[in-house]
Amino acid sequence: MAIELEKVVETFYENLEKGKITGKRCTKCGAVEFPPVYACNSCGCWDMEWVEISGKAKMRSIVMPAPLSMKPEYKAMGKFAYGEIELEEGTLLNGVVRGINKKKRKEILEADALPVNVHAAIYQRDGFKTVVFDLDEA
Amino acid sequence: MINMTKLWQSAPPLFGVQHKLTILEGRETMNQTTVHPYKRSVSIIGVGCTPFMYTVDKEETNGLTEGELFGYAALKAMEDAGVNPQNVDFYFHGEASPLNASNYLTPNIQIANWFGMKGKASIHHSEACCTGYYAVEQAVNAVASGKYDCVLSGCVEFGDSLAVPNHPYKREKVTMERFLQTTAWLYDRAYTRSLMAGQELIYDDAAEWYKRTRGITDQQMDDTLNWMCINNRRNASVNPLAIERRTYESLAKEAGFDNVMDYMRSPYNPRMGDFLRASGLELKCDGAAAVVVCATELVDKYMGNKSHKPVEVLGIGCAACEATTPHFEVRATEEAVRQAYEVTGVKPSEIDIFYANDFIITSHLVAAEIAGYLPYGEGWKYICEGRTAYDGDKPINTNGGRTSFGHAHAASGLADLYEAVRQMRGEAGEGQVKRLPKTAMLRGYGGAQNICTYIIRTAD
Numbered sequence: 001m002a003i004e005l006e007k008v009v010e011t012f013y014e015n016l017e018k019g020k021i022t023g024k025r026c027t028k029c030g031a032v033e034f035p036p037v038y039a040c041n042s043c044g045c046w047d048m049e050w051v052e053i054s055g056k057a058k059m060r061s062i063v064m065p066a067p068l069s070m071k072p073e074y075k076a077m078g079k080f081a082y083g084e085i086e087l088e089e090g091t092l093l094n095g096v097v098r099g100i101n102k103k104k105r106k107e108i109l110e111a112d113a114l115p116v117n118v119h120a121a122i123y124q125r126d127g128f129k130t131v132v133f134d135l136d137e138a
Numbered sequence: 139m140i141n142m143t144k145l146w147q148s149a150p151p152l153f154g155v156q157h158k159l160t161i162l163e164g165r166e167t168m169n170q171t172t173v174h175p176y177k178r179s180v181s182i183i184g185v186g187c188t189p190f191m192y193t194v195d196k197e198e199t200n201g202l203t204e205g206e207l208f209g210y211a212a213l214k215a216m217e218d219a220g221v222n223p224q225n226v227d228f229y230f231h232g233e234a235s236p237l238n239a240s241n242y243l244t245p246n247i248q249i250a251n252w253f254g255m256k257g258k259a260s261i262h263h264s265e266a267c268c269t270g271y272y273a274v275e276q277a278v279n280a281v282a283s284g285k286y287d288c289v290l291s292g293c294v295e296f297g298d299s300l301a302v303p304n305h306p307y308k309r310e311k312v313t314m315e316r317f318l319q320t321t322a323w324l325y326d327r328a329y330t331r332s333l334m335a336g337q338e339l340i341y342d343d344a345a346e347w348y349k350r351t352r353g354i355t356d357q358q359m360d361d362t363l364n365w366m367c368i369n370n371r372r373n374a375s376v377n378p379l380a381i382e383r384r385t386y387e388s389l390a391k392e393a394g395f396d397n398v399m400d401y402m403r404s405p406y407n408p409r410m411g412d413f414l415r416a417s418g419l420e421l422k423c424d425g426a427a428a429v430v431v432c433a434t435e436l437v438d439k440y441m442g443n444k445s446h447k448p449v450e451v452l453g454i455g456c457a458a459c460e461a462t463t464p465h466f467e468v469r470a471t472e473e474a475v476r477q478a479y480e481v482t483g484v485k486p487s488e489i490d491i492f493y494a495n496d497f498i499i500t501s502h503l504v505a506a507e508i509a510g511y512l513p514y515g516e517g518w519k520y521i522c523e524g525r526t527a528y529d530g531d532k533p534i535n536t537n538g539g540r541t542s543f544g545h546a547h548a549a550s551g552l553a554d555l556y557e558a559v560r561q562m563r564g565e566a567g568e569g570q571v572k573r574l575p576k577t578a579m580l581r582g583y584g585g586a587q588n589i590c591t592y593i594i595r596t597a598d
Contacts (some may be wrong), residue, residue, distance in 0.1 A: 009328045009329070012329075020235070035328075035329040035333070035462075038204075040171065060464070061346055061347065061350065061464070061465075062346070062576035063339055063342045063343060063345075063346045063412050064412045065338065065412075066341070066342070066409060066411040066412050066414075067409075067410050067411075067412060068341045068410045068411045068414065068419075069338035069339070069341050069342065069411060069412070070338075074334070082334075082335040082338055082339050083335070085464075092463070092464050093333070093335075093462050093463070093464065094333070094335040094336045094339050094343075094461065094462055094463070095333060095335050095465055096333070096334050096335050118268075125424065128332065130332045130333055130334070131333060132334075
C-alpha cells in the first residue's frame with residue numbers, strides 16, 4: 001500500500017465528535033495503535049486501517065493526582081486516577097480513569113484486585129473531546 | 139515482533155541480573171536495537187564544570203551569559219585534557235530550551251567565538267534533561283567513526299532565569315508559571331497532552347511501579363524517597379560545586395527536630411505527588427559542563443604531559459519511550475541498560491559507581507536496580523542504610539544529584555560525567571569514595587523520555 005499524507009489526528013478527533021473512539025489496526029499483524037498513527041509499532045508495517053475500539057480495558061496501575069499532577073480543569077472530572085491501561089485490543093497506554101479516589105484505591109489494592117476492568121468514555125475538554133476511562137461497576 | 143516476556147525470561151544468565159517485569163501475556167512489545175562495538179576506541183581526556191548556581195540571585199554571577207558559562211566549562215575541559223582549542227576538530231552544543239531561556243534558535247553559533255574555536259564546525263542538540271548524556275553519545279560517535287580525532291561536547295542551561303529580550307546580558311528569574319508552561323512543551327501536542335495522563339505520571343509512576351512490583355509498604359517507599367534525598371544532600375555537602383550544601387540533619391535541627399526522618403516526614407517536606415515530597419524534586423538552576431574526547435590511540439598526542447589516566451567509553455545504550463507508553467522510564471531504561479551491557483560485555487558486578495539523572499528522586503533507585511547495581515528488590519534497603527552515599531559501599535550520585543547538586547537541565551548530564559571522572563581519578567577531594575572506582579555506569583533520562591546509558595572505565 002502506498003504511503004499517504006493523511007490527517008490522522010484530525011480524523012481521530014472528528015470521530016470523537018461523532019461518538020466513535022478509533023485507532024488504527026495493522027493489516028499484517030493485527031496490532032492496534034491507539035491513539036492512531038501511521039505505522040505499526042509491533043511489526044513496522046504501514047498498511048493500517050481505521051478501526052473502532054471496543055472500549056473494554058483493564059487498569060493495571062493506580063497513581064492518584066496530587067499538587068504536581070493536578071490542573072484546575074481536571075477538577076471537572078470528579079474523582080479520578082492515572083494509570084496503565086490495557087485495551088481489549090492489546091494496546092497499552094497511560095490513561096485517566098474516573099471513579100477512583102484514595103479510598104477506592106485502598107479497597108482495590110487491599111483486595112489485590114488489580115487489574116480492574118474499566119471502559120473508555122468520550123470526555124469534553126476545552127475546545128475538543130478526548131478519551132478517558134471509567135471504572136466498571138462491580 | 140520482539141516478545142519482551144521471552145526476552146527478559148532469558149535475561150538473567152546473560153546479564154547476571156534478575157529482572158521481573160509485569161508480564162502482559164506476551165503483549166509487552168517494544169522495539170529493540172542491536173548496538174555494535176565502536177570502530178575505534180574513544181576516551182575521555184578532559185572534563186570541566188561550572189558551579190551550579192542561581193546566577194541572578196548574586197551580584198557576582200548576575201549578568202553571566204551563555205558564552206561565558208559554556209566557554210568556561212569548555213576551556214576547563216580543554217585545559218584538563220591538555221589540548222589547545224585549535225586542535226579540537228568539532229564541538230557539540232547542548233541546551234535544553236534555547237529559544238525560551240536564551241532567545242536563540244542556533245545557540246551553538248552564538249557562542250562560537252568564546253573558546254578559541256572560531257571557524258570550527260558545530261551542531262546544537264536538545265534532549266531536554268537527557269541532553270548532557272546524548273552529548274557524550276554524539277561526541278563518541280563522531281570520533282569512533284573516524285571522521286574526527288578530537289571533539290568537545292558541552293552543555294549550558296539557564297534553568298532558573300530567562301533572557302530579558304533586547305538586552306545584551308540581563309536576565310530575570312523564571313516564574314513557576316512560565317516553567318510549567320514550557321515544560322508542557324515536552325509532551326506530544328496531538329495526543330499526550332489531550333489524554334492528560336502521560337505528562338502527569340512523570341512524578342509518581344516509577345514509585346508506584348517499584349512499590350507494587352517489589353511488594354514494599356507505603357511507609358517503606360516514603361522512607362526510601364526521603365533517604366535518597368538525605369544521601370544526595372550529604373554528597374552535596376562536601377562538593378564545592380553543588381548548589382545546596384546544607385544537610386537535612388542540620389535543617390532538621392534548625393527546625394527543632396531531633397531526628398532527621400521526623401523532619402522529612404513533616405510539613406517542612408510536604409507531599410507534592412502521590413508519593414513524591416518536595417525534597418525529591420530537582421533544584422532547577424544555571425550552569426555548564428563540558429568534556430573532551432579523543433581516539434584512544436591518539437591519547438599521547440593530545441594529552442601531552444598530562445599525568446591523569448584517560449577514561450575509555452566502553453559502550454552506550456539508548457532508548458526512548460514517548461510519555462503515552464506505560465512505565466516509560468522503566469521500559470526505556472531496561473532497553474538502554476541491556477544494550478550497554480551487551481555491547482560492552484561488562485557485568486553489573488563490575489560497576490563501581492553509579493549515576494542516574496534523578497530530577498525526580500525515584501529515578502535514582504529505579505535506575506540502579508534495573509542496572510543491577512543494586513540487587514532486585516533490595517535497593518531500597520541499601521538506600522535507607524546509607525550505603526549509597528559517597529562514603530558507602532555502593533555510591534550513587536556522589537555529586538549530590540539533581541535534588542542537591544542542582545539541575546541546569548542540559549548541563550547536568552555532563553556534570554555527572556565530570557564528577558564520575560574526578561572520582562575515577564581520585565580527585566574528588568572530601569567527597570572521594572572509599573574505593574577508587576575503575577568502572578562507572580551513568581544513566582541519563584529526560585525529554586519525555588529519552589534514556590542514554592553508558593559505561594566508562596579507567597584505562598590501564
